[in-house]
Amino acid sequence: MRQLPDLSTCAKEPIHIPGAIQEHGILIATDTTLRVTHFSENYPRLFPAITEGAPISSIVGEESCAALLAFFAGNNAEKYFLTKVTAADREFPCLVHKSKHTYIFEIGLHGLEEGGESALLKRVNRLLAVLSEAEELDYLLSRITVTLRDFLNIDRVMVYRFDENWNGAVIAESRKEGLPSYLNLHFPASDIPEQARSLYQRNWLRTIPDVHYSPVRIFPDCSAGAAAPLDLSDSVFRSISPVHIEYLKNMNVAATVVMSIISNGKLWGLVACHHYSPHFLPIEIRYISEMFAKILSSSIQKILLVHHSKHTSFGQELLNRVNVNILKYWSVSKALLEHDPDLSELVPCHGAVVAENGKLSVSGEVPDQRFLMSLFNWLDENQEKDILFSNHLQKDWPEAVIPESASGILSLRLGKAPHDYIVLFRSERIGHIHWAGDPYSKNADASGRLSPRKSFELFKETVRNTSSKWEQHEIEIMLQLRVYILEFLAFEKIRLETLVNEKTQQLSRTLQVMEAAKGHAEQNAALKSHMLASMSHEIRTPLNGILGITHILAAKSHDPEQKNYLELIIQSSNRLLKTLTSVLELAEIEANKKDIKIQECSVDPLVEEAINILQPLAASKGIAIMYHASLENHSCLADPNMVSQIIYNILGNAIKYTVKGEIAISVSAVIMDQMKYTSVIVSDTGIGISKEFLPRIFDPFTQESMGLGRRFEGTGLGLSITKKYIDLIGGTVSVISEKGKGSTFEVRLPWKKSR
Ligand code: ADP
Numbered sequence: 001m002r003q004l005p006d007l008s009t010c011a012k013e014p015i016h017i018p019g020a021i022q023e024h025g026i027l028i029a030t031d032t033t034l035r036v037t038h039f040s041e042n043y044p045r046l047f048p049a050i051t052e053g054a055p056i057s058s059i060v061g062e063e064s065c066a067a068l069l070a071f072f073a074g075n076n077a078e079k080y081f082l083t084k085v086t087a088a089d090r091e092f093p094c095l096v097h098k099s100k101h102t103y104i105f106e107i108g109l110h111g112l113e114e115g116g117e118s119a120l121l122k123r124v125n126r127l128l129a130v131l132s133e134a135e136e137l138d139y140l141l142s143r144i145t146v147t148l149r150d151f152l153n154i155d156r157v158m159v160y161r162f163d164e165n166w167n168g169a170v171i172a173e174s175r176k177e178g179l180p181s182y183l184n185l186h187f188p189a190s191d192i193p194e195q196a197r198s199l200y201q202r203n204w205l206r207t208i209p210d211v212h213y214s215p216v217r218i219f220p221d222c223s224a225g226a227a228a229p230l231d232l233s234d235s236v237f238r239s240i241s242p243v244h245i246e247y248l249k250n251m252n253v254a255a256t257v258v259m260s261i262i263s264n265g266k267l268w269g270l271v272a273c274h275h276y277s278p279h280f281l282p283i284e285i286r287y288i289s290e291m292f293a294k295i296l297s298s299s300i301q302k303i304l305l306v307h308h309s310k311h312t313s314f315g316q317e318l319l320n321r322v323n324v325n326i327l328k329y330w331s332v333s334k335a336l337l338e339h340d341p342d343l344s345e346l347v348p349c350h351g352a353v354v355a356e357n358g359k360l361s362v363s364g365e366v367p368d369q370r371f372l373m374s375l376f377n378w379l380d381e382n383q384e385k386d387i388l389f390s391n392h393l394q395k396d397w398p399e400a401v402i403p404e405s406a407s408g409i410l411s412l413r414l415g416k417a418p419h420d421y422i423v424l425f426r427s428e429r430i431g432h433i434h435w436a437g438d439p440y441s442k443n444a445d446a447s448g449r450l451s452p453r454k455s456f457e458l459f460k461e462t463v464r465n466t467s468s469k470w471e472q473h474e475i476e477i478m479l480q481l482r483v484y485i486l487e488f489l490a491f492e493k494i495r496l497e498t499l500v501n502e503k504t505q506q507l508s509r510t511l512q513v514m515e516a517a518k519g520h521a522e523q524n525a526a527l528k529s530h531m532l533a534s535m536s537h538e539i540r541t542p543l544n545g546i547l548g549i550t551h552i553l554a555a556k557s558h559d560p561e562q563k564n565y566l567e568l569i570i571q572s573s574n575r576l577l578k579t580l581t582s583v584l585e586l587a588e589i590e591a592n593k594k595d596i597k598i599q600e601c602s603v604d605p606l607v608e609e610a611i612n613i614l615q616p617l618a619a620s621k622g623i624a625i626m627y628h629a630s631l632e633n634h635s636c637l638a639d640p641n642m643v644s645q646i647i648y649n650i651l652g653n654a655i656k657y658t659v660k661g662e663i664a665i666s667v668s669a670v671i672m673d674q675m676k677y678t679s680v681i682v683s684d685t686g687i688g689i690s691k692e693f694l695p696r697i698f699d700p701f702t703q704e705s706m707g708l709g710r711r712f713e714g715t716g717l718g719l720s721i722t723k724k725y726i727d728l729i730g731g732t733v734s735v736i737s738e739k740g741k742g743s744t745f746e747v748r749l750p751w752k753k754s755r
Contacts, residue, residue: 007034015195017229022208024280025237026107027218029230030056034065034103037228041743042216046087046107060085060094068103079234080289093283099231106236108283117284117528119391124288127151131295137303137573144271144296149174150291150557152257152281154273159261161269165189166197168269176258179276185458188439193360200260201267202233204466207286208240208256210278211248236286250417250454255279258439259293263301271296311473319477320344323484330486332494333361336422346481349424351405356420366425367403371463374400376419379411386413387479389470391426404428410475415489422485424478426467435459532587536580541578545556547573560565562573574694574712582717586700589724596728601640602633603678603749610647611665618663619657625651625666634667634678636749638729643749647680649722650745654684661685661742670748677731677748684744689737697735698723 021040026047029038034056045049047059057065064083072336073082081096085107094107112120134140147155155181159172166189173183192200201207216239218230232238240359248256255275261268273294281289318341325335333354336343343352344364351364353372361373367375378397379388390396391408408426437456494561555565576753588594611625618625636643654663664683669676689697693704700720705711732749737743 014130015241016199016231016238017232018215018232018241019221019229020239020241021232021235021237022210022215023104023216024109024209026109026235027216028056028059028105028107030103030105032103032441033099035071037102038216038218038220038337040216045109046085047094057104060105063568067549070657072098072103079666080236081275082283089096089143093289095236095283095690097234099234100403102230104232104235108286110280110282111207112282112284114158114587120284120288120563122497126293127292128749131292131299134299135303137300137307140176140299145172145174148273149176152285154257154275154279155179156254156274158183158272158274159269160187160272162267166192168192171269179724182432182436185436186433186439187436190439194524196241196244200258200270201262204260204262205236205286206256206258207236207281208248209280210246211254211256212244214276228423245589251456252276257281257289258288259296261296261300262292263304267298268297289535307471312476314478315346315473315477319480319484322346322481326484326488327622332356332488333359337361338544343422343441347410347424347470347478348426350427351425353421353423353425353721354698355422356414358419363404364425365427367406368487371403371406372423375406376421379413379421379423380418383411383413387475389409392466393673394465402465407465408470412478413484414482414485420459420476422482425464427463429461429468431466433461433463435461435525464607469556476541479481483648491611499706526591528587530589532584532625536584540577540580543573547577551668556571579715579717582715585721586724589721593726596639596642598637598639598729600635600637603642603643603680605635605668606640606644607647607665607680610644610651613648614651614655617652621655622660623655623658625655625661626662633671634733636678637753638731638749639725642725642729646722646725646747647682649718650680650682650747653718654686654743654745657713657743659684670753672748675753676751678751679746680750681744681746683742685742687727687752688741688743689735690739694735694737697732 020194023042025040026045027038027040028036028043028045028050028278031037036050036052036054036056039047039052041049060068060083060300066082067083070612071078083094083096084091086092091111092109093111094105094106095524096103096105100103127147131140134143142157145159149155149157155462156173157174158170160168161171161256162168167192168187169184173181175181181401182583190418198201221229248254251274253274254277257273257279259271259273261270293517317634321341322335325339326332329335329339337352342363343349344428349364351362351366352359352587353363353366355372355376360369366372367571378400382388382397387410388408389408391404394400404469405427407428410424410426412422414422417540436458437453438451438459441453550566550573551571554563554570557563557566608625608629615625651663651665662685664681668679668681670679689704693702696702698719701716702720703712703714703716723733726747732744732748735743
């Protein structure tokens with residue numbers, strides 16, 4: 001859409017203090033004591049004797065003066081006091097109003113014809129009857145244009161409605177046969193500048209009986225040393241701005257009557273009546289027309305209100321269903337986009353986006369993700385209120401390339417967090433405006449002053465990049481929806497907080513129970529270890545005694561059978577001692593009594609030491625231990641004694657459970673979960689472990705073959721102690737084994753974070 005020319009110079013013209021009136025009336029102003037202060041130059045036509053300072057009662061009479069003072073002293077909704085004056089043996093109507101500390105008397109030179117009152121009353125009756133019979137706006141407006149044209153006996157009556165930018169359109173018209181139609185034509189806002197609109201808002205009626213009038217000056221004017229020019233805002237004969245007169249002349253209009261239509265305190269439109277020859281309106285008719293404008297305004301307001309409340313109650317019903325869906329599906333986006341009624345039913349749109357906590361849910365025709373992101377950024381900066389709507393986004397956001405699907409948007413801001421919005425999209429609707437004359441033409445006179453356009457010929461404009469308008473009731477429904485959503489989100493927040501609180505309490509109760517259980521377990525373990533320690537002491541002392549005596553007996557005995565028995569006692573006692581030592585070790589670990597000294601230690605020498613100790617045992621069974629010392633040093637962070645025990649145990653088992661073949665042992669570095677470990681792998685070609693037993697291999701007192709048929713001597717405690725050590729130092733152990741083929745144990749000892 002193109003930019004309309006700026007006629008703001010016209011908007012600065014002080015039209016309320018023109019210092020002149022139109023020539024079809026006489027103006028006399030008085031101070032509050034009703035003594036004359038100003039008069040229009042044409043006063044001698046009726047009151048040749050009046051002078052400045054004279055009492056106005058000499059013209060209007062004492063009785064009228066008293067009545068008007070009483071009128072203005074009261075709390076009067078009426079602005080004008082209607083009276084009569086007698087001059088040159090005739091009566092003339094006189095309208096009085098107050099402007100600050102001045103009374104302004106305006107005497108109409110054109111009164112009703114003799115006896116015209118009764119005919120007038122009939123016409124008024126007809127006019128007012130129309131207002132009560134219509135319930136639809138279009139019908140009402142089409143009826144009043146016809147009736148009003150008849151009442152005013154005027155060539156053309158139009159109803160002119162303002163849009164939100166103060167451009168106007170003729171929405172109803174009645175015209176004399178032969179005149180061209182202005183129906184549906186648009187007029188730019190500059191045709192009625194702002195200060196004219198504010199006078200329209202203030203006065204219900206303005207008349208120009210003859211555009212070719214010669215202005216009649218009021219004196220004294222301010223240039224003659226008066227305090228201030230007379231404020232003629234409410235004057236009925238006020239002289240009209242020359243720009244406006246020129247405008248009407250360009251339109252070939254000779255006389256106008258313009259009524260204001262005010263709805264909800266705001267200028268909604270005008271009833272503009274044109275006549276193509278001079279048309280004088282007696283003050284009485286003027287008075288009635290003003291009354292008509294007020295009643296018409298309230299009739300229109302009533303119809304608009306009914307229309308609005310129909311939409312609102314329908315929207316409210318849909319909104320209630322949406323609200324139920326929000327609670328039913330416990331999700332704003334699901335309720336608004338996936339269920340009936342969805343957003344597009346609530347407020348007609350082509351697409352919608354719900355953005356919550358950075359999550360986008362979309363439905364219908366919406367722009368791509370990249371555009372949406374930049375739109376949210378733009379909204380973050382530009383949307384100051386809860387709602388932002390535009391039916392021409394390209395105009396409001398000129399830097400962006402707006403896709404066709406986002407020609408119009410309505411955005412609801414959900415919270416303070418950025419990017420939390422509900423946005424409705426409307427696609428482009430190519431529009432056509434029929435202007436009365438080219439509104440873009442700039443007419444300037446020789447001095448550069450902008451003047452009204454000369455031609456009112458139809459000018460067609462195609463409007464692109466715009467969508468249909470967002471209606472007031474749609475905006476209200478969306479604002480109401482926002483309230484529902486915020487209530488839901490607040491409720492959801494409380495629910496989540498309560499849930500978190502409950503879970504936290506549950507967790508702390510569980511923790512308390514676990515703490516208590518741990519305490520009990522620790523107590524039990526301490527008790528057990530104490531009992532085991534004293535028991536093993538109690539057993540160890542006599543057992544050592546038995547061993548000592550048995551050794552002496554064996555040394556002294558020469559009887560081979562006896563010697564054999566004694567040797568058996570020694571072996572059994574040694575085994576018992578070994579078992580006692582292991583039981584004690586396990587109990588100490590479980591009671592957390594084991595002293596751990598974590599330090600950096602080299603694994604390779606510990607492996608070599610274990611091999612050296614166990615080598616003779618392996619050799620005695622004909623088993624070779626294969627080990628290739630590496631040049632690299634492998635360290636770990638652990639207790640060296642424990643590492644030593646671990647290696648010794650696993651290598652010892654490999655020798656014990658291997659009958660023939662060989663054992664391989666290797667040390668290497670591995671990385672697991674970004675941690676560096678030193679891995680010790682021991683493989684044997686021994687008896688292997690069955691699939692069934694493998695999962696229990698680290699349980700205490702468990703051996704694959706138990707009871708008397710057992711081939712291998714052992715306590716079933718070695719691996720469980722080994723596993724406990726490994727856990728204590730933060731390492732891992734794993735086994736791969738196949739019955740009859742051998743086993744491979746791998747121990748990983750912690751080293752450090754890998755880079
Ligand atoms: P034990 O003192 O009986 O050797 P451990 O706890 O060291 O007790 O081992 C538990 C059981 O695991 C053993 O009895 C044996 O059945 C099995 N086992 C351990 N190491 C091996 C291995 N290298 N080959 C076969 N079986 C093994």
